[in-house]
Amino acid sequence: MTDAVLRLTERHIDDEGTAKYLWTLHDGRRVETVFFSHHAGPGQCLSTQTGCAIGCTFCATALQRPARNLSADEIYAQAVRVDEDCRERGLTVPWRFVTLSGMGEPLLNYDNMVEAARRLYEWTDIEVVSLTTSGVVPRIYQLADEPTYLQLHVSLHATSDEVRRQLIPTTRKWGIEEILTAARHFARTRDRRVIVNYLMFESVNDRIEDARRLVDMLEPELFEVHLLLWNEIPGFPFRRIDDHRVDEFRRLLSDAGLMAKPMPSKGRDIQAGCGQLLAERTA
Known part of the structure; x- marks a missing residue:
């Protein structure tokens, strides 16, 4: 079934074993999937749409x-096909x-995403299925009551609505406080912390004032x-921030009692890192 849903078009593997898969779908559209590993174990990063309308700059x-x-078949099939490829390469994961x-x-893509998550939990002994959202407030409330549990990551990336609109222009409908209110509801309902993703940019959102507001x-x-x-x-107008600046920012958060940790970048050399996926350029 999964062979008919996805056709493997390209696969790239870096020196650390991170792999990026380019799939062609039945209608000719393309998506990418990433296999990665870190200290907590192996994982996969699956796509849910062919492209994205959010417009993050x-x-x-x-x-x-x-x-x-x-x-749901196309989302679920990504995981199965990556598992098959890993086993063919001698990786029992x-x-x-x-x-x-x-x-x-x-x-x-709410219904298909939730159905795929349900099937993933049934497929193997996965510890947790998570999702990352830019903050679709009504769906966060809905997700809190789903029988199938998904760990929620909210991409915040700013401590003011003004800066956030510069980074994520299409999120004008819901401000930071509305998103965090929905996230608080999710955390209390599921009795588990929501993870706030904070992507740091030099001279944009890395100031002491940003840490204090966070x-x-x-x-x-x-x-x-x-x-x-x-x-x-x-071609993008940003600069990668130094590791030591991230650690200083982390210490400011941790000293105030907020659990915070820097996350390693995987697959940068093969364009498999967060924000680098692009299966076809159409804009």
Whole structure:
């Protein structure tokens, strides 16, 4: 079944074993999937749409306008095909994590995304299926009541609506406080912290004032913060921040009681890092 749903077009593997897969779908559209491994175990990053309409100014996927949502079969098949490829390469992988954080905004493909997550939990002994959203507020409330549990990551990236609109122009409908209010509801309903992704940019959102505002916004019992470094994309007007600056920012958060940790970048050399996925340039 999965061979008919996805055709492997390209595969790239870096020196650390991170692999990026380019799939061609039945209608000729293309998406990408990433296999990665870190200290907590192996995982996969799956796509939920062919492109993305959110329009983040730092993300290559924004250059691929979405033609459609992926079906539940197409989302689920990515995981199965990556598993098959790993086994063919002699990698016996007890899957720990699957994240719906590749191409697309998963909460704009809600029903297919949730159905794929349900099937992933049934497929193997996955510890957790997670998703990353730019903040589709009504769907966050809906997700809190789903029988199938998904770990919620919210891409915040700013401590003011003004700066956030510069980074994520299409999120004008919901401000930071509305998004965080929905995230608080999710955390209390599921009794598990929401992860706030904070992608750091030099001279944009890396000031001491930003760290202090983040501390004021986030309750330690409801949130933890993942600090991300921007992965370079040719032609984009940002600079990758130094590791030591990220660690200084982390210490400011941690000293105030907020759980925070920098997240390693995987697959940068093969354009498989966060924000680098682009299966076809259509804009």
